[in-house]
Amino acid sequence: MRHPEYQYLDLLEHVLERGDERVDRTGVGTRSVFGAMARFDLSDGSIPLLTTKRVFWKTAVKEMLWFLTGGTNIQPLVRENVKIWTDWPLANYRRETGEDISQPDFEARIAEDDAFAAKWGELGPVYGKQWRRWLSSDGREYDQIGDLIEMLRNNPSSRRMLFHGWNVAEVGQMALPPCHMVYQYHVTSDGRLNSLMFQRSADLLLGVGFNWVNACALQLMLAQQAGLELGEFVWFGGDVHLYLNHVEQAREQLSREPRGHPKMRLTRKAASIDDYRIEDFEVEDYAPQAVIKADVAV
Template identity: 75%
Template sequence: MRHPELQYLDLMSAILEHGDQRVDRTGVGTKSIFGASVRFDLSRGQVPILTTKRVYWKTAVKEMLWFLTGGTNIQPLIRDNVRIWTDWPLAAYQKATGEAISQEAFESRIAEDDAFAAKWGELGPVYGKQWRRWLGADGREHDQIAGLIHTLKTNPTSRRMLFHAWNVPEIGSMALPPCHMVYQYYVTSDNKLSCMMYQRSCDLLLGAPFNYVGCVALQYMIAQQAGLDLGEFVWFSGDTHLYLNHFEQAKLQISREPRDLPTMTLARRAASIDEYTIDDFAVEGYAPHDAIKADVAV
């Protein structure tokens, strides 16, 4: 059986060999392909935490747990040692004030100063806001996650079991418009829950490995809340790219042999989707190659 991680490495190779070189929003430049997919069978407990480089899976799960709170300020993330969202508010602060503050100093102020965090740690109506508090034209808020779980329990063959974050009137107020934007769910006749996620834009080296982990962690929680087993995780991407300054890292990762994927379990059944913590997730058998460092394009 072909190792499932090779799907990801094949995408890297395809971009390096055949990708269209483009000028992008960040100014760094990319090579990209349009339209990509991978799929992973979760039914035996194995999860797509990539092994050809170390993926800090707890960071990805913590980010997903933060999304589920509906939060839009990075202060809770910083206090939980998650720094993957700092670049955007830091850049906004530096541009607005002209202060050459370091990331470390900025994060310290965010963590310790509530007033500073309220002003400079806000990301706008990003993922969690749309998932849990989508504001309708009538002024009512809609909890898409709660609605999804209710439908999974009451009408599991529905073709309307999805949520998304592309709220057109609010995109301009977001620090970054949603990349992983549509999640759709499917229940088989033997009660296995599959998830298909569509991502409009994907930084393949840095973004995709985190997206896989976060999405699967969410699938685990939703399946447990709905009393279902795990099926497949299916990922689709639109503009799938490697930044020009990530080529050497990608080549290094491609050169490595994938190892056995780890397994994930939930230590308990939380009372609701809102009550999971990072301590509820257990990953075993993860023995990856060394981490690969690369800069985030902002």
């Protein structure tokens, strides 16, 4: 059987060779295709953790755990050595103050100075805010994750088991509007949890493999909380793109072959969706090839 990672590599090659080249919001430029799909069977514990380059899976899981807190400030992430969200507040700080502070110095201040973090570490009402504290026009807050877990437990045949982050009224206040914006769930008659994630904007080299780990970690937690087994993870991409400064890195990755079938499991039963810690996650059989470095387009 062909290794499931070839779904990623085939898409990478397709975008590289046939993508429409155009200017994008960042000014870097992309090669882009519209509409893509991948499907992975998680029932044996396998997850789509890329092996043709190292993906820092703990960073991805830590980010998902932060989303689940409903937080919107990067301080907890920086304190966990997760720096994937620093670029946006750092750019804002430099623009507003004129100070050409280095990223390490900025992150040190965020981590150590609560007042500085409160002012300069905010991202606006991004993912976690919408997932856990969606604000309606009448001032009520909705916990989409909590409501989802209740449906998984009590009405698993529902076709309304989903949550999303595209709050039209608040998109303009976000440092970055949600890319992986809609998640939907489905429970089979034999008790397996399937998930589907739609990603409106998919940075193929840096983002997609990372976001797959995000989504699978969440699926694992939701399944445990609802007493279900794992089924499939299905991914849909809208604007799937390769930045022009990632082309050589993409070619390097395409020269490699997948190896092994990484698995992820939870080491304990958490009391609630809010009780998970990074130490609860364990990955086995992961022997990736070397890191491929590339710059984030902000």
